[in-house]
Amino acid sequence: MKILVxxxxxxxxxxxxxxxxxxxxxDLNNVKMAINPFCEIAVEEAVRLKEKGVATEIVVVSVxxxxxxxxxxxALALGADRGILVETDAELQPLAIxxxxxxxxxxxxxxxxxxxxxxxxxxxxxxGQMLAALTGYAxxxxxxxxxxxxxxxxxxxxxxxxxxxxxxKLPAIITTDLRLNEPRYASLPNIMKAKKKPLDTLTPxxxxxxxAPRVKTLKVEPPAERQAGIKVKTVDELVEKLKNxxxxx
Amino acid sequence: MSILVVAEHDNAxxxxxxxxTIAAAQKIGGDITVLVAGQNCxxxxxxxxxxxxxxxxxxxxxxxxxxxxxxxISQLVAELGKGYQYVLxxxxxxxxxxxxxxxxxxxxxxxxxxxxxxxxxTFKRPIYAGNVIATVQSSDPIKVITVRATGFDPxxxxxxxxxxxxxxxxxxxxISSFVKEELAKSDRPxxxxxxxxxxxxRGMQNxxxxxxxxxxxxxxxxxxxxxxxxxxxxxxxxxxxxxxTGKIVAPELYIAVGISGAIQHLAGMKDSKVIxxxxxxxxxxxxxxxDYGLVADLFEAVPELEKAV
Numbered sequence: 001m002k003i004l005v006x007x008x009x010x011x012x013x014x015x016x017x018x019x020x021x022x023x024x025x026x027d028l029n030n031v032k033m034a035i036n037p038f039c040e041i042a043v044e045e046a047v048r049l050k051e052k053g054v055a056t057e058i059v060v061v062s063v064x065x066x067x068x069x070x071x072x073x074x075a076l077a078l079g080a081d082r083g084i085l086v087e088t089d090a091e092l093q094p095l096a097i098x099x100x101x102x103x104x105x106x107x108x109x110x111x112x113x114x115x116x117x118x119x120x121x122x123x124x125x126x127x128g129q130m131l132a133a134l135t136g137y138a139x140x141x142x143x144x145x146x147x148x149x150x151x152x153x154x155x156x157x158x159x160x161x162x163x164x165x166x167x168x169k170l171p172a173i174i175t176t177d178l179r180l181n182e183p184r185y186a187s188l189p190n191i192m193k194a195k196k197k198p199l200d201t202l203t204p205x206x207x208x209x210x211x212a213p214r215v216k217t218l219k220v221e222p223p224a225e226r227q228a229g230i231k232v233k234t235v236d237e238l239v240e241k242l243k244n245x246x247x248x249x
Numbered sequence: 250m251s252i253l254v255v256a257e258h259d260n261a262x263x264x265x266x267x268x269x270t271i272a273a274a275q276k277i278g279g280d281i282t283v284l285v286a287g288q289n290c291x292x293x294x295x296x297x298x299x300x301x302x303x304x305x306x307x308x309x310x311x312x313x314x315x316x317x318x319x320x321x322i323s324q325l326v327a328e329l330g331k332g333y334q335y336v337l338x339x340x341x342x343x344x345x346x347x348x349x350x351x352x353x354x355x356x357x358x359x360x361x362x363x364x365x366x367x368x369x370x371t372f373k374r375p376i377y378a379g380n381v382i383a384t385v386q387s388s389d390p391i392k393v394i395t396v397r398a399t400g401f402d403p404x405x406x407x408x409x410x411x412x413x414x415x416x417x418x419x420x421x422x423x424i425s426s427f428v429k430e431e432l433a434k435s436d437r438p439x440x441x442x443x444x445x446x447x448x449x450x451r452g453m454q455n456x457x458x459x460x461x462x463x464x465x466x467x468x469x470x471x472x473x474x475x476x477x478x479x480x481x482x483x484x485x486x487x488x489x490x491x492x493x494t495g496k497i498v499a500p501e502l503y504i505a506v507g508i509s510g511a512i513q514h515l516a517g518m519k520d521s522k523v524i525x526x527x528x529x530x531x532x533x534x535x536x537x538x539x540d541y542g543l544v545a546d547l548f549e550a551v552p553e554l555e556k557a558v
Contacts, residue, residue, distance in 0.1 A: 016512070017377045026381055094349065095358050123376050123493070124361045126349035129319065133353035138320055138424040141346050144487070154428065159342040160441075160496070161432040162488045166318070169424040178477070178494060179487060214358035218371065218384045226519055229540035231531075235553040238525065238543050246523045246540065248445070248502040249469065249558055 001111035001148070001170075003046045003055045006101055007039040007075050009068040010121045023219040026121075035071040038116025040078075041176040044183040045146060046114055047079035054148045055112075057081050061104050063097050065089050069199065076194035077186035083199040084108075088211060090204070094122075096211035098130035103207035105135055110171060112153070117142050117175040128175035138168035142177040250279025250369065253330055254303075255322075255338040255348075258285055258293035263300070265442040266339035268403035270396040271302060274337050275404065276366040280304050282333070283411075286325055288315035294413050301408040309416040316427035317343050323350035324420035330355060330391060340395035348395050357389035364400030378493040379516035398441060399499035399520050433488050437463075440489065443472035445502045448491055448518070449484070450476040452507020452528065452547055456484040461548070462506060465555040474498065474518075476508045492517035507547045510535030527551065 011017055011026075012034040020027050035043075049055040060075040062068040063086040072083035086100050105113060118125035132139035140146070140155030144163065147154045153168045158177045186194070204211045232238045242249045252274045257264040267283070274281045281302055285294040286309040294308035307329065313321045330336040330351060338344035340362045352359035364382070365373040371386045372394070440446065447466045449459055459473070466473045475485035477492050491498055493516035503521035508514060510526070510533055518524070519538050526539035527550050536542040543550060 011377075017380055019381050026377065093358060095353060095356075098353060118494075121377060123378065124359070125345050126352070126359050126361060129346065129349035130353035130359075132319075133323060133350040136422075136424075138422070139346075139350070141319070142342060157342075158487045159430075160488060161430070162486065163431045164316075165428040165430070167426045167428055172424075177487075179481070214387065214389050215360060216386045216388070218386055220376070220381050220383045223375065223379060223382050226524075226538045228537045229524075229542065231536070231542045231544060233543075235543065235545075235550055235557055238541055239554065239557045241541055242502070242523070242525070246502070248523050 001055050002057045002059065002108065003049060004105065004108055004110035004113045005042050005046045005058060005060045005075065005080060006113070006115045007043065007060055007062050007071050008036040008116070008119045009033050009062065009064050009071045010036045010119050013037055013120055019220040019222055023221055025220060033067065033070070035074050036116050036119045038118060038176050040183045041180050042114040042116050043075045043078050043080060044181045045176060048181065049148065050079065059084060059108055059110065061086065061101065063088070063092060063100050072199055073194050074186065076197045077191045078184065082197055085199065085201045086204065086207065087201050088204050090211045091213050092211060093213045093215060094124050094126035094130055095214060096209065097127050098134055099209045100204060100207055100211065101131050102134040103209055112170060112172060112174065114174045114176065117177055128173050132173040138172045140166055140168055140172060141175045143174050144177050144179045146174055146180070250277065250335065251333045252277060252279050252281050252335040252337060253333040254281060254283045255326055255336065256283050256285045256293065256297050257339050257341055257343055258287060258290065260287045260290040261292040263293055263296045263406070265403060265439070266341055266398040268300065268406060269398035269401045270337050270339045271300060271404045272401035273363065273366060273396040274335070275302055276401070277335060277369060282307060284309065284326065284329060286314040286322055288312050298411040298413050299407050299409050301405040303409045303411045306411050306413045307416045308413055309418060311419045313419050313421035317347065318425050318427065319347040319350050320422035320425050321420050322347045323354060324422065325418055326351045327354035328418060329416070333391065335392045335394065337394050337396055340397050344395050348393060352393040355391055355393065357391050357393055358387060359393045359395065360385060360387055361395050362397040363394055364397050378512055380512065397497055399497050433486060437466060438470065438472045440472045440474055440491070440496050441498055443500055445469045445471035446474050446498055446500045447471045447504045447506065448474035448476065448508060449479055449506050450508030451478040451482060453479060453484055459485060461551045465551055468555055468558050476511070476514045505535050505539070506551060508535055509533045510538065
């Protein structure tokens with residue numbers, strides 16, 4: 001079975017981002033970029049399925065500017081076999097990305113597509129579900145366990161009340177949650193090998209998709225700051241404050 | 250303006266986040282219809298009809314909707330949604346699961362987790378784990394929106410008298426099926442609806458020590474939460490996680506015990522009215538957002554607090 005994994009280039013999760021002072025966007029100058037953590041978990045899951053003999057080939061795809069090649073190479077170093085970059089400098093929103101990925105799915109005909117549940121920049125949590133709608137495939141979102149069983153897949157999902165298990169008909173779409181696996185580190189030999197793995201570049205025009213955004217960002221601003229309060233010295237003082245000052249107990 | 254709100258429910262009753270979502274719909278302004286899709290869901294439909302401000306309830310009672318499978322629900326909501334200018338659902342794991350699918354079927358964008366309505370087409374939503382608030386404007390003819398419950402005060406669950414109309418449409422995509430559910434059973438209030446939340450972090454050292462928090466929570470009538478670090482370490486199950494990728498809570502009182510205060514965690518609780526932090530590290534970032542900080546060994550302070558309240 002072929003697995004398609006989608007990865008996104010985002011600001012590294014250790015970077016504290018700030019809105020620009022004029023409110024037109026987030027300051028991304030000279031900021032460290034990385035593969036979105038949930039996408040990294042998606043790559044790891046595909047590699048594990050290949051190691052178990054379930055997957056035969058892992059194709060990693062990213063939609064974005066030329067810089068996204070770097071994240072595709074990271075995924076190749078982790079064990080993916082080849083890469084596809086859908087290159088565009090346009091502002092990309094989930095529906096457009098889902099349409100581009102649908103076109104790649106039609107070309108590649110994977111048995112399973114794995115994506116991160118959300119990217120840590122836009123926090124949209126949409127692309128996997130939209131891709132599932134456009135392809136007509138079943139979806140297993142927020143996955144914490146994935147078991148392929150012939151032409152079916154059992155997925156355990158992290159839901160508000162606990163865990164839910166579904167059976168999906170393949171091909172299907174999976175989106176990863178935090179506890180699906182712990183991604184490995186790429187070894188130096190694998191990083192070197194990844195540089196020689198094939199990486200094709202396509203454009204939205206090649207795929208017949210218009211990626212124009214539907215939602216306009218009017219401004220961005222920092223959230224309301226919360227002021228630090230006071231330090232209390234004892235539990236008794238805390239209880240007194242909660243009762244008489246804050247009046248919450 | 251016509252607004253369709255997809256209710257979150259357990260067939261018998263309406264879940265609280267639905268009331269916050271209806272509040273967001275009222276802020277947009279217009280005629281509000283609530284869809285209750287499920288199996289044997291007349292109890293939930295009757296409850297929806299009583300919610301203040303609801304003008305009509307659509308009840309889709311069919312085996313295909315029993316477990317809220319996204320493949321089936323999304324087809325129903327997309328079909329009905331064509332007749333409305335807005336489709337809203339709570340940004341719960343269930344809403345997050347099926348709503349983007351609805352948006353794609355309607356070929357419109359989804360606006361995720363709004364925390365405010367600026368005007369009929371403009372909304373505020375957090376990005377970058379809540380470090381940035383974006384004001385976004387939609388040009389789509391149907392606006393598909395998920396609502397972060399903590400951004401809107403709930404409408405009253407009683408006071409309305411809407412008509413309930415049955416919807417016959419049965420959409421069974423036949424590509425997914427429910428196997429099982431392992432839901433946490435607890436007599437404590439639901440985390441996202443509790444007036445008081447007591448949360449533990451890595452400082453709890455192991456899952457057994459969470460007993461201290463349960464005892465305190467039971468004294469306060471509180472729900473118990475956990476940081477991602479505590480969940481990842483196996484001290485607490487995933488459904489207890491408070492944070493950007495877990496549950497977003499905004500109780501009257503939030504007591505953070507042994508939680509350092511990673512950005513990820515703060516994103517899930519910093520809208521709480523009063524925050525208490527108990528941590529032995531005086532430099533822990535949690536103290537920067539706490540109204541009352543107590544630098545102490547939690548293993549002494551928590552039992553003492555339990556006795557004192």
